[in-house]
Amino acid sequence: MQRILVTGAATWTGGQLIRRLERDPEIEVLAVDEFEPRVEFDSELFDFELDNPDFAHFILDAQPDAVAHLQTADRSALLGGRRAHDEAVVGAQALFGAVHRSDCIKQVIVKSDICVYGMGPRNPSVLFEDADLDGTRGRYAKDLKALEDYIATAARARPDTTFTVLRFAPIFGAEVNNPLSRYLRLPLVPTRLGYDPRMQLISETDVVRAIDHALINPLSGAFNVAAPGHLYLSRILRLGHRIAQPLPRRAYDVAVKGMSRSSLYMPTHVKRLVHHGLVTDTHRMRDVLGFEPHRNLRQTILAGYGLLPDRSASA
Amino acid sequence: MNLHSLTKTQLLAIARAADIPGRSRMTKAELIEAIEHTADAKRTGGTRQEPPPGPAARREALAARLDSFINHNKTCNWRSVEGHPCGLPAVIDQDRCALHGGVDIADVAIPAAGRLGFDTWPSLLRHIWLASYDIDPIGLDPAIAEMFWHVANYLYYEYFRVEVEGIENIPLGGPALLTANHGGAALPYDAVMLTLSIMNEMPIPRRARVTGTEIFNATPTVSHFYRKIGGVYASRADTAYLLERGHLVGVFPEGVHAFQKPFSQAYQVQRFGRGGFVTMAERHGAPIIPVAIVGSDEVHPALFSSQILARLARMLWPAQRVDEVAVYLNLIPLPIRWRIRFLEPIAPSHVGTDPDPLEMLERTESIRMLIQANLTDMLQRRGSAI
Numbered sequence: 055m056q057r058i059l060v061t062g063a064a065t066w067t068g069g070q071l072i073r074r075l076e077r078d079p080e081i082e083v084l085a086v087d088e089f090e091p092r093v094e095f096d097s098e099l100f101d102f103e104l105d106n107p108d109f110a111h112f113i114l115d116a117q118p119d120a121v122a123h124l125q126t127a128d129r130s131a132l133l134g135g136r137r138a139h140d141e142a143v144v145g146a147q148a149l150f151g152a153v154h155r156s157d158c159i160k161q162v163i164v165k166s167d168i169c170v171y172g173m174g175p176r177n178p179s180v181l182f183e184d185a186d187l188d189g190t191r192g193r194y195a196k197d198l199k200a201l202e203d204y205i206a207t208a209a210r211a212r213p214d215t216t217f218t219v220l221r222f223a224p225i226f227g228a229e230v231n232n233p234l235s236r237y238l239r240l241p242l243v244p245t246r247l248g249y250d251p252r253m254q255l256i257s258e259t260d261v262v263r264a265i266d267h268a269l270i271n272p273l274s275g276a277f278n279v280a281a282p283g284h285l286y287l288s289r290i291l292r293l294g295h296r297i298a299q300p301l302p303r304r305a306y307d308v309a310v311k312g313m314s315r316s317s318l319y320m321p322t323h324v325k326r327l328v329h330h331g332l333v334t335d336t337h338r339m340r341d342v343l344g345f346e347p348h349r350n351l352r353q354t355i356l357a358g359y360g361l362l363p364d365r366s367a368s369a
Numbered sequence: 370m371n372l373h374s375l376t377k378t379q380l381l382a383i384a385r386a387a388d389i390p391g392r393s394r395m396t397k398a399e400l401i402e403a404i405e406h407t408a409d410a411k412r413t414g415g416t417r418q419e420p421p422p423g424p425a426a427r428r429e430a431l432a433a434r435l436d437s438f439i440n441h442n443k444t445c446n447w448r449s450v451e452g453h454p455c456g457l458p459a460v461i462d463q464d465r466c467a468l469h470g471g472v473d474i475a476d477v478a479i480p481a482a483g484r485l486g487f488d489t490w491p492s493l494l495r496h497i498w499l500a501s502y503d504i505d506p507i508g509l510d511p512a513i514a515e516m517f518w519h520v521a522n523y524l525y526y527e528y529f530r531v532e533v534e535g536i537e538n539i540p541l542g543g544p545a546l547l548t549a550n551h552g553g554a555a556l557p558y559d560a561v562m563l564t565l566s567i568m569n570e571m572p573i574p575r576r577a578r579v580t581g582t583e584i585f586n587a588t589p590t591v592s593h594f595y596r597k598i599g600g601v602y603a604s605r606a607d608t609a610y611l612l613e614r615g616h617l618v619g620v621f622p623e624g625v626h627a628f629q630k631p632f633s634q635a636y637q638v639q640r641f642g643r644g645g646f647v648t649m650a651e652r653h654g655a656p657i658i659p660v661a662i663v664g665s666d667e668v669h670p671a672l673f674s675s676q677i678l679a680r681l682a683r684m685l686w687p688a689q690r691v692d693e694v695a696v697y698l699n700l701i702p703l704p705i706r707w708r709i710r711f712l713e714p715i716a717p718s719h720v721g722t723d724p725d726p727l728e729m730l731e732r733t734e735s736i737r738m739l740i741q742a743n744l745t746d747m748l749q750r751r752g753s754a755i
Contacts (some may be wrong), residue, residue, distance in 0.1 A: 175586035175587040175592075176583050176586070176604075178602070178607055179506065179507040179508065179596075179604075179606070179607045180607070185606075246589075247589060248588075248589020248590040248592060248593075249589060249593060251593075252504065252508050284503060284508075285503065285504060286508075286593065286597075289497075292499075330586075333507075335506070352449075352450060352500075361451070362450060363450065363452075
């Protein structure tokens with residue numbers, strides 16, 4: 055009997071992962087989240103805010119064999135910036151504190167984001183896993199950097215536990231409702247005049263598959279996870295039949311600010327992504343982790359826009 | 370050049386360029402022998418001085434060479450997810466066209482339709498519109514790079530009338546670091562002419578990925594355009610990335626200093642940065658090929674360079690970091706005759722390790738002196754600049 059603790063169970067990724075794990079009768083899932091799940095599952099849901107002091111004790115009492123920390127998506131739109139920041143940082147502290155003290159946790163998997171590398175004009179064109187992390191721009195990247203620092207500390211303290219960090223490219227798909235996907239799905243997309251960022255994406259189904267794959271094949275280290283292929287933002291929008299509206303900086307800022315009052319909310323890391331772009335190397339994912347995404351970049355984009363014909367939609 | 374390290378496809382391309390009869394039926398060893406034989410014949414019989422061919426003849430030679438890489442009887446088997454066919458011819462010995470994986474776009478520039486011309490633009494624009502092909506991770510866009518190649522070739526053949534020496538010093542495969550003198554032009558014409566000279570004159574049109582400073586990344590329009598036509602950001606990470614994968618990298622170690630010198634110092638090679646390029650070449654076992662370029666310094670003669678103007682520019686545009694800007698005589702480039710000379714490759718001395726700092730300094734300086742000596746020699750031989 056293997057016991058797996060999954061944080062962020064209310065998210066689509068968390069729910070799908072739990073449903074996948076439930077198929078195996080040998081696995082018991084402890085689902086943790088403070089919100090109503092987006093995907094229904096049978097396992098018991100434990101209602102914890104991660105910065106609740108009881109959370110660490112809950113982990114120690116439950117004695118899981120593995121932890122999948124998926125509550126790392128940007129929740130500032132739901133909770134407000136400061137609250138999301140507190141929960142992310144204190145939650146990570148509690149989680150890794152418990153990992154440090156517990157004797158039964160053999161495996162920790164963390165869902166991170168490639169935006170921890172930072173984005174800007176001085177970035178290398180292609181980022182590898184051993185690149186320096188930059189948590190100077192934007193709250194979300196800062197939180198992820200703090201999270202990864204905790205992982206590094208915990209990994210030093212517990213060499214017999216495997217710590218897998220999956221740094222996902224921006225997630226895009228029909229089921230995804232994150233700031234970038236809302237931005238990409240606008241009918242008329244404001245872009246920065248004179249900038250055409252290179253981008254990678256990953257489909258939401260491949261995210262679940264990657265986490266599941268990492269649970270079965272425990273390997274320590276960080277891995278960039280992205281669909282094969284690279285495209286410029288202008289091409290992504292064209293594949294989705296969207297019209298790009300290049301705007302100079304001031305007009306762009308006004309447009310984005312105006313939209314954030316209604317539906318669109320653009321946190322710093324998304325703004326910087328559509329300004330500077332970010333491309334990572336995924337050879338370690340393929341050669342070391344042994345994971346191959348089902349969908350390439352073009353299929354991911356078309357699926358995200360609901361344009362993928364059915365014959366290739368089997369994920 | 371070591372023929373034995375090449376693949377059969379590469380050897381076939383050379384044989385095709387040299388027009389060796391019966392090449393398609395030859396084995397690899399026979400091909401090497403035939404190529405060496407023709408090279409020997411050329412060396413012994415090539416004493417008479419022929420006048421350099423005109424632009425029309427050079428264009429024709431290029432067209433024939435490029436066409437030999439394309440199999441016109443076969444169409445690319447790529448089909449988009451939506452069901453659009455590709456419609457372009459496949460690369461020789463491949464099932465795909467040059468846009469959809471027929472060649473390594475990061476290393477080899479083969480026009481998708483087998484030739485450069487405005488009549489090929491509709492099919493290229495169609496594929497750009499369909500977003501049908503992948504870009505290189507660094508940002509090279511094969512279709513845009515091809516259209517730029519075609520347009521810039523007018524500058525190369527008719528306007529600057531670039532003549533190239535020593536093209537055989539560039540390896541047909543594998544990494545090399547091209548180190549050139551930088552010209553004081555308002556636009557980096559020398560970077561463009563350097564990449565064009567390699568694509569236009571080599572038996573296999575290889576791409577030289579020329580590095581640009583972070584000012585490029587922070588400048589609107591330039592930020593993506595320089596990547597689409599094959600530029601890379603001048604950083605150790607990018608250079609290492611390309612050299613490890615066996616590509617050609619072009620660097621201008623003088624950097625921005627070359628743009629600030631007055632016309633009276635034309636063709637005086639400035640300090641070569643801090644010699645980082647020597648370290649990179651050593652670390653990745655790449656030969657350094659010094660390149661002397663004559664022409665770039667006269668295209669836009671600089672009248673003077675000013676610190677006050679640089680400060681004014683920074684007020685309007687905070688991203689710029691240059692502390693001196695030169696003021697140029699002319700807006701339109703002057704029709705200067707260009708010469709590009711590729712010198713003998715300098716093999717790395719101890720592969721995989723960093724050279725000691727003093728040796729690095731000495732090698733940097735010796736490469737600078739070598740380029741300076743060749744520039745002086747080329748200027749003497751050139752005659753009229755126009």
